[in-house]
Amino acid sequence: MAHLDAVLLARAQFAFTMGFHIVFPAFSIGLASYLAVLEGLWLVTGRQVYLDLFKYWLKIFAVGFAMGVVSGVVMSYQFGTNWSGFSDKAGPIVGPLMAYEVMSAFFLEAGFLGVMLFGMGRVGKGLHYLATLLVAAGTLFSAFWILTVNSWMQTPAGYATNAQGQFVPADWWAIVFSPSFPYRFVHMVLAAYLTTGLVVGAVGAWHLLRGRREHEGVRVMFGMAMGLVLVVAPLQIFAGDAHGLNTLEHQPAKVMAMEGHFESHPNGAPLVLFGLPDQDAATVRYKVEVPKLSSLILKHSLDAPLAGLDSVPRENWPPVPVVFWSFRIMVGLGFLMLGLGLFGLLARLKGKLCDWRTLHLYALAMGPAGFVAVLAGWTTTEVGRQPFTVYGVLRTADSVSPLGAPAVAGSLAAFAAIYLAVFAAGMFYILRLMSAPPHLGERGPSPAEPVRTAGLAPGPAITPGHGLQPGE
Amino acid sequence: MSLTDLDLPTIWAFIVAFAVFAYVVLDGFDLGVALLFPFCPERHDRDVMMNSVAPVWDGNETWLVLGGGGLFAAFPLAYAVLMPALYAPLIAMLLGLVLRGVAFEFRWRTERARPVWDIAFTGGSLVAALGQGVALGAMLQGVMVSGRAYAGGWWDWLSAFSLLTGAAVVCGYALLGATWLIMKTGGELQIRALKLARPLALGTLGFIVAVSLATPFLEAAYWQRWFAWPGIVLTAPVPLAVAAVALFLLRSLADAHDYKPFVLSLVLFFLCFVGLGVSIWPNVVPGRISIWQAAAPHESQVFVLAGTAILIPIILTYTAYAYWVFRGKVDPEHGYH
Numbered sequence: 001m002a003h004l005d006a007v008l009l010a011r012a013q014f015a016f017t018m019g020f021h022i023v024f025p026a027f028s029i030g031l032a033s034y035l036a037v038l039e040g041l042w043l044v045t046g047r048q049v050y051l052d053l054f055k056y057w058l059k060i061f062a063v064g065f066a067m068g069v070v071s072g073v074v075m076s077y078q079f080g081t082n083w084s085g086f087s088d089k090a091g092p093i094v095g096p097l098m099a100y101e102v103m104s105a106f107f108l109e110a111g112f113l114g115v116m117l118f119g120m121g122r123v124g125k126g127l128h129y130l131a132t133l134l135v136a137a138g139t140l141f142s143a144f145w146i147l148t149v150n151s152w153m154q155t156p157a158g159y160a161t162n163a164q165g166q167f168v169p170a171d172w173w174a175i176v177f178s179p180s181f182p183y184r185f186v187h188m189v190l191a192a193y194l195t196t197g198l199v200v201g202a203v204g205a206w207h208l209l210r211g212r213r214e215h216e217g218v219r220v221m222f223g224m225a226m227g228l229v230l231v232v233a234p235l236q237i238f239a240g241d242a243h244g245l246n247t248l249e250h251q252p253a254k255v256m257a258m259e260g261h262f263e264s265h266p267n268g269a270p271l272v273l274f275g276l277p278d279q280d281a282a283t284v285r286y287k288v289e290v291p292k293l294s295s296l297i298l299k300h301s302l303d304a305p306l307a308g309l310d311s312v313p314r315e316n317w318p319p320v321p322v323v324f325w326s327f328r329i330m331v332g333l334g335f336l337m338l339g340l341g342l343f344g345l346l347a348r349l350k351g352k353l354c355d356w357r358t359l360h361l362y363a364l365a366m367g368p369a370g371f372v373a374v375l376a377g378w379t380t381t382e383v384g385r386q387p388f389t390v391y392g393v394l395r396t397a398d399s400v401s402p403l404g405a406p407a408v409a410g411s412l413a414a415f416a417a418i419y420l421a422v423f424a425a426g427m428f429y430i431l432r433l434m435s436a437p438p439h440l441g442e443r444g445p446s447p448a449e450p451v452r453t454a455g456l457a458p459g460p461a462i463t464p465g466h467g468l469q470p471g472e
Numbered sequence: 473m474s475l476t477d478l479d480l481p482t483i484w485a486f487i488v489a490f491a492v493f494a495y496v497v498l499d500g501f502d503l504g505v506a507l508l509f510p511f512c513p514e515r516h517d518r519d520v521m522m523n524s525v526a527p528v529w530d531g532n533e534t535w536l537v538l539g540g541g542g543l544f545a546a547f548p549l550a551y552a553v554l555m556p557a558l559y560a561p562l563i564a565m566l567l568g569l570v571l572r573g574v575a576f577e578f579r580w581r582t583e584r585a586r587p588v589w590d591i592a593f594t595g596g597s598l599v600a601a602l603g604q605g606v607a608l609g610a611m612l613q614g615v616m617v618s619g620r621a622y623a624g625g626w627w628d629w630l631s632a633f634s635l636l637t638g639a640a641v642v643c644g645y646a647l648l649g650a651t652w653l654i655m656k657t658g659g660e661l662q663i664r665a666l667k668l669a670r671p672l673a674l675g676t677l678g679f680i681v682a683v684s685l686a687t688p689f690l691e692a693a694y695w696q697r698w699f700a701w702p703g704i705v706l707t708a709p710v711p712l713a714v715a716a717v718a719l720f721l722l723r724s725l726a727d728a729h730d731y732k733p734f735v736l737s738l739v740l741f742f743l744c745f746v747g748l749g750v751s752i753w754p755n756v757v758p759g760r761i762s763i764w765q766a767a768a769p770h771e772s773q774v775f776v777l778a779g780t781a782i783l784i785p786i787i788l789t790y791t792a793y794a795y796w797v798f799r800g801k802v803d804p805e806h807g808y809h
Contacts, residue, residue, distance in 0.1 A: 063577055069530065070573035074566045076537045080544065080555025081562060087555070088620055091548020092768040096776040099545035103783045106534045114527075114794075164620065166548075168769045401556040407626035411563045418567050422574050429581045 007400050009408040010082040013415060015382075017074055019375055020419050024068030026374050029143055029189065030196025031061050032136040035116075039132050043125060048440065049216045055120075056217065056438035057200075060430055062117055067426045071419075076102065082408065086389050086399035092168045093159055093175055094149050101145035108138030140189065147188060151181035153390050154381065155250045167390065179250055183243040184381075190236045191377065194337060195370025197232065201225030201340075202367025205360040207437045213354050217438035223353055226344030226363070233337040240334065241297070247381075248298055251391055253312045254384030257323035259294055260284045261308040268292035269306035274328070277321045282309065284324075318386045326379035333373040340366050480774065481767040484546035485756065487780065491542050493745050495535035496604075497648065497738055502529040504649020506572060506597035507642065509590060511668055517661050518590065524656040524802045526576060531791055533569065543756075545776045547766040549620060550756040556622040557615035558607040561629055561638075565603030571596030598642065605641025609634030612751070613690050617760045633686055640679035644741065647672040651734035656802050669733060670725050676737075677718050680744060684711065687751060691759050694751050707750055714743050 035054055042050035076098070079087050087095075115123060115131035123131075158174025159167045169175055204222030212218050248255045256262075260272040262282045271294040275287030295304040309317055340362055347353045385391050389399040502525035509518060544551045555562065575593035579586055610629035617623055650672050653665035688695040698707050717739050724732035752758050756766045767773065 063581075066574065066577040069533075070570045073533065073537055073569060073573075076540050076544075077555065077562060077566055080540070080551045081559055084552035084556045084621060087544060088549050088552035091544060091551065092772040095541075095545035095548050095551075095768060096772050099541045099776045100779055102534075102537050102541040103779055103787075106531075106538060106783075106787055162769065166769075169771045169775065172771070172775055401559075402621050402623065403556055403559060404626055407559055411559070414563065414567055418570060422570060425578055425585075426574060429578060432581075 006403060006405040006408055007397055009405055009412060010400050010403075011396070013082055013408060013412045014078055015379075016412065016419070017071070017078055017415055019378075020423060021068070021071040021075055022374060022378060023371050024064050024071060025139070025143070026188075026192045026195050026371065027064050027199065028061065028068055029139045029192035030194075031057060031064070032132075032139045033193065034196055034200065035061060036129075036132050036136040039129055043129060049220050052217050052438050052440060052442035053221055055442040058117065060433050063426060063430050063433070065113070067423065070422075072105070074415075080401075081411075082401050082403070083389070083399050084401040086394065089166050089394055089399075090153070090390055092166055093152060096169075097145055097149045097152070097176070101142055101149070104138060104141045104145060108135060108142070112138065143188060143192070144185065147185045148176045148178070148181060151184050152176075152178045154178075154184070154385055155180040156390050156393060167393075180243075180246055183239070183246045186239050187236070187243045187377075190232055190239055191370065191374050193228065194232050194236055195374060197225045197228035198337065198340075198363075198366050198368075198370040201229060201363045202365075203434045205363035205367075206434070208354055208360045209357065209364065212437045215437045215439070217440075217442070219354050221438070222360075222363070223348070226341065226348065226353065229337055230341035230345050233334065233341045237334055237338060240331075245298065247384075251384065252307065253309065253316060253318060254323065254381070255298070256307070256309045256312070257318045257320045257384055258327040258380060259298075259306075260287065260320065260324050261294070261306060262310060262320075264306065264308040264311055265295070266305045268301075268303040269294040269298075269308075271297065275324075277324045279317070279320050316387065318384050323380055323384045326376040326383065330373050330376040330380060333369045333376070336366065337369060337373075480770060480777070481546070481763045482754075483777070484542070484767070484773055485754070485763045487784075488539060488542040488546060489745075489749065491535050491539040493742070495532070495539050496745070497741050498532035498535060499529070500645045500741065501525070501648040501652040501734075502532055503572075503597045503601050504645035504647065505652060506593050506649070507601065507646045508649050508653070508665070508668060509594040512661065512664060515586075517664075520657060520661060520802050521653065522576070522579070522593070524653065527798050528794060529573075529576065531794065533573070536569075542776075542780075546768055546773055547756050547763065548768050550761055550763075550766040552620070553615065553617055553622050553757050553761065554611065556626075557624060558610055558629055559626055561603040561606040561610065561634075565600045565607070568596040568599030568601075568603060572600065601642045601645045602638045605638035606630075606634045608641065608748075609637030612637070612687060612748075612758055614759050615757060617757065633690065636679070636686065637683055640676070640683055643672060643675045643679055644744075647676045648734070648737050648741070651737045654728075655731045655734045658801050666725065666728055670722075673718075673721055673725060673733075673737075676740070680714060680740075684747070693759055697751060710743060710747050710750060714740065714747075717743060 035057055038050050038054040038057070041047070042054060079094075079098075112131040112134045115128060116135050119128050119131060152175055155178045156167070157178045158169065158171035160170045162168045200221050204218055204225055207213075207215065207218040208222060244255065244258075259269070260275060260277050261269060262277075262284065268291070270289040270291045272284055273288045273290065275284040275289075277284045292302040295306055296302050298304075298306060309320070343359055343362060344353065347356050347359050353359075387396050388394060389396050505521050505525050509521070512518060512521060540551075543554075571592040572594075573596075575589040575596065579589040579593065582589070606629060609631070613631060613633050615622060615624055615628065647669065650665045650669035654662055654669060657665065688698055697703060717736055721733060721736040721740060724736055754762050754764075756763045
């Protein structure tokens with residue numbers, strides 16, 4: 001029992017540190033691409049508003065990126081400190097993939113971020129735009145490698161087992177492009193775009209509600225965000241559905257938990273809309289269901305048989321209530337996003353995009369929805385993988401470090417205390433930046449502030465010795 | 473000669489060691505600058521001190537991730553054994569790094585809470601430096617291994633020796649920070665850094681002697697390595713070189729030289745690192761697991777080596793260029809308002 005507690009605590013710690021971390025990359029991935037679009041529009045059209053918006057969001061990007069970096073350093077050690085069994089057994093496959101992630105992130109940080117943040121006016125327009133594009137590409141590259149790791153853990157492929165019980169690479173191509181990887185990658189990148197779009201939309205809506213529609217930047221950012229949500233929300237629902245079908249093929253128990261299907265349904269399975277899953281009694285209480293709809297969604301046939309958890313040995317069941325509910329939160333938010341996109345389209349067609357207060361309130365309320373959906377989605381897929389770390393072949397209980405529960409509990413408490421303080425402050429500073437509307441002739445990150453790894457762009461904080469003056 | 477003929481674990485041991493050394497000296501001086509905050513209460517001085525490391529700390533810290541990531545990729549067994557063994561000091565280090573990392577960004581966004589972030593900057597750096605030093609000592613004194621896993625308790629890391637190495641690293645980083653400031657600043661602040669550097673240099677040398685004297689008594693293998701004939705012919709130059717560098721360092725401080733104290737402090741760190749390598753080689757978990765036992769399969773090491781061989785030189789070029797661009801003194805008239 002004590003061992004089980006240590007496992008649960010280790011899982012809680014990973015979920016906590018990862019949950020805090022993922023929020024920032026999700027935002028950075030989307031925002032980096034948005035910044036590339038804004039700068040591109042400015043270069044093509046020459047309109048000041050795009051440059052203002054670029055500089056406005058660049059300041060927010062800088063703070064978010066810094067928090068992503070510091071919480072990311074922690075993640076690279078979590079595997080070893082809390083999951084040493086996993087690190088030993090899966091290290092020969094996961095380690096190299098993680099190393100590629102680190103190197104691509106490092107490559108990006110060491111070079112182009114500084115140019116993007118502080119280089120405007122110091123390097124040529126073309127070079128600066130190249131830096132912005134490379135930062136955007138770099139965030140996607142990081143996401144690529146991290147998702148190869150996660151996808152391999154969900155749908156392991158291309159490996160063999162050696163005499164020491166380690167998973168060893170047999171085919172790197174199969175490992176990197178494991179069966180769930182393409183679906184997961186598309187789903188995550190779209191989620192990042194939606195998350196950023198919703199934040200941008202909420203900031204625009206906030207300023208519109210405050211009666212700041214005379215700011216061109218406010219109108220433009222709100223319009224762009226509503227356009228993005230309109231296009232990406234349906235795409236995401238489509239991608240999520242495809243991802244679900246892929247999961248059904250490779251991890252059926254996860255889908256059973258998502259659907260709340262404890263029993264098998266030989267003649268068409270119902271779609272459980274709501275209910276209270278009871279893991280011990282293996283039933284969903286007070287359920288509201290639509291007959292045969294689940295079979296239609298998952299098998300494209302009303303009467304198609306669908307197996308339930310009764311066909312899976314009980315020791316291999318994921319925790320059903322968590323998966324069941326997190327899945328519903330994600331899907332529910334997804335449809336609310338679709339609704340926002342359609343509402344925005346209606347307003348646009350009527351020429352009322354900047355007038356309808358209901359739309360602005362809706363968009364404001366949806367500001368954090370992307371983050372919540374990302375966390376709920378990751379909870380669904382990660383908790384749904386339980387009780388395995390590498391699905392079907394390595395149990396979570398065999399992955400954990402040989403540490404006493406008090407050690408893990410103590411470090412979890414320390415993480416909670418420090419993260420809550422640090423990230424509350426970070427959120428406060430970000431919200432304060434957002435609370436001012438973008439102004440005409442918006443300034444970028446202040447040259448009075450410290451310059452981070454600036455690569456090609458010497459910051460004014462430090463005067464270079466001889467020559468190499470900015471702009472020379 | 474194809475890649476298969478090379479001894480990959482040896483190559484990887486040097487790559488990981490390089491990443492760790494790069495981290496120690498690079499983040500060492502910027503952690504050290506933060507450690508000196510309490511001795512420089514003036515807001516203006518603190519702004520200049522922070523700005524002297526602001527452009528580079530982010531890149532410096534990434535070497536830590538690279539060292540950890542490299543260990544995980546190339547020697548997963550060592551990563552799996554060492555991380556739980558060094559659990560408490562490593563977690564403390566990570567939390568310290570989080571606090572000081574955000575302090576760089578947040579300190580400039582607030583007037584009222586600035587003192588709070590100054591404390592976070594120094595406190596976080598102190599915890600991080602101490603954690604690293606304690607982890608080093610805990611690793612050197614040996615960790616319990618059973619089968620393929622750590623077998624000790626979660627307080628095993630704590631000993632008089634690990635506290636000694638913890639204090640040694642704090643003192644050494646402070647020396648790097650002080651000599652960095654001598655090189656990067658002028659006027660009052662430079663004079664103050666110079667005053668701080670002298671006792672820090674003597675303290676660091678004292679710690680080096682103490683740790684060096686204690687280490688051979690930890691394990692018979694260390695004793696053998698350092699004092700058995702004929703190996704002593706190869707090992708003796710290390711302490712002799714330390715003594716010579718120490719003399720040059722003290723003299724350069726007495727002469728109030730601009731950049732020599734920093735460079736000589738780096739050399740001192742390098743010699744200590746070589747000394748550690750002499751003690752540990754060819755193990756990765758001292759006295760327990762060799763680099764060949766811990767090595768990931770050939771296919772894994774080759775796969776990462778391909779990317780490393782391309783990306784690390786590019787990263788190094790960038791880093792060198794960034795330092796070149798930021799060479800010279802910090803301009804105290806810029807960088808604060």
